[in-house]
Amino acid sequence: MEWLVPVLIVVGVILLVGIYLWATYNSLVQLNVRVDEAWSGITVQLKRRADLIPNLIETVKGYASHEKAVFENVTRARAETLTASGPGEAGIAEGHLQQALRSLFAVAEAYPQLQASTNFLQLQQALVDTEDKIQAARRFYNGGVRELNTKIKVFPNNLFAKGLGFTEREFFEVADSSAISEPPRVQF
Numbered sequence: 001m002e003w004l005v006p007v008l009i010v011v012g013v014i015l016l017v018g019i020y021l022w023a024t025y026n027s028l029v030q031l032n033v034r035v036d037e038a039w040s041g042i043t044v045q046l047k048r049r050a051d052l053i054p055n056l057i058e059t060v061k062g063y064a065s066h067e068k069a070v071f072e073n074v075t076r077a078r079a080e081t082l083t084a085s086g087p088g089e090a091g092i093a094e095g096h097l098q099q100a101l102r103s104l105f106a107v108a109e110a111y112p113q114l115q116a117s118t119n120f121l122q123l124q125q126a127l128v129d130t131e132d133k134i135q136a137a138r139r140f141y142n143g144g145v146r147e148l149n150t151k152i153k154v155f156p157n158n159l160f161a162k163g164l165g166f167t168e169r170e171f172f173e174v175a176d177s178s179a180i181s182e183p184p185r186v187q188f
Helices: 004-061 068-083 087-109 112-116 118-153
Strands: none
Touching (some): 004 068, 068 087
16 A cells, blocks of 8 residues: 555656646647748738739839839849748848839839829839738737747757757848838838
């Protein structure tokens, strides 16, 4: 009978550790899925914006066809955002695209007829709306990454999280923060 108490204590401790590992694993899976979902939301908005850009370029080309370098830069930056494979690459591409769009809108400012075009105004409004959605999706993604990374780093999770296949995720930050400190200027 004396051996029963230590055995029950060991079984209780093992049971508590098992329950803790099970709960922690499930919460890490949930956070990981939430981050994946948030990244998907960002890619949807980046694609939406990328789909607007060719129409915007064509509209501006109709008024300023001699601005070939500006159009090429925007097209190149658009392609870079579409081929970015993760938050780091997407952040660099974002900076390039924002700079290219600024130059496109600078060209558009020189053409009052273009700024009066209904099509151009609608494209600008859609772009502004999409930029707002990208920022919201980015905040949601970075919040999820913060939660997941914190959960992975805290003790005692840091002892076994990597062994269970969980790694820290990369934040979606633009490499050149000055490129997005102010959205592309749109005047109506």
